[in-house]
Amino acid sequence: MNLEMQQFKAEFFKALAHPLRIRILELLAEGDKSVNEIQSLVGSEGSAVSQQLTVLRTKNIVTGTKEGTRVIYSLRDPMIIELLKVAKQIFNNHLVDTITILDKMKDSNAE
Template sequence: MNLELQQFKADFFKALAHPLRIRILELLAEGDKNVNELQSLIGTEGSAVSQQLSILRAKNIVYGTKDGNKVLYALREPLIVDLLQIARQIFNNHLIDAISMLDKFNDENGNDSESSGK
């Protein structure tokens, strides 16, 4: 059972491991959208959006419902929004740590970050 859970997690994170898929999820966190809306908001080809949606659908991360001649996509699990927010917090923490290390490095080497244009 534990191995199955680990495999599920690995597959789940692999499905998230693409910048365009992350952007799609961020947009769907704001509400349901069709391919044309996503394409317009992202500024990329519809085929690229469709391809990434297909991967997200295959991993049961998003689902589509027919709306006339279009398909509206939505997050299958609202907790995805929390996951994306936590990932952003982790990123921000790493960024703060990197800035702090750079400041410390500059202080130790007599570099003034303001005079160096940073």
């Protein structure tokens, strides 16, 4: 794989590396939303949401479309939804592995 692709991937994942940005993407996976809607749903102050949207916009992960005085945000690429699903599955796989290890430890301590 070429260096440019590796750099792109590193920068892309860096842009996703914040819990509020992930939450915003999960909300946008459900449909386009205004800043006010996002703020209300995440229960966070406006400046925090705006900062995270700026990062996502700068990295071309979300787009903003002006509608009157509002800006409506949407996912730039619907494959983000699949990426979030895959990340959740990886988390679940790790969780299952951890539970299995803990069960084995519990069984060996009971003996």
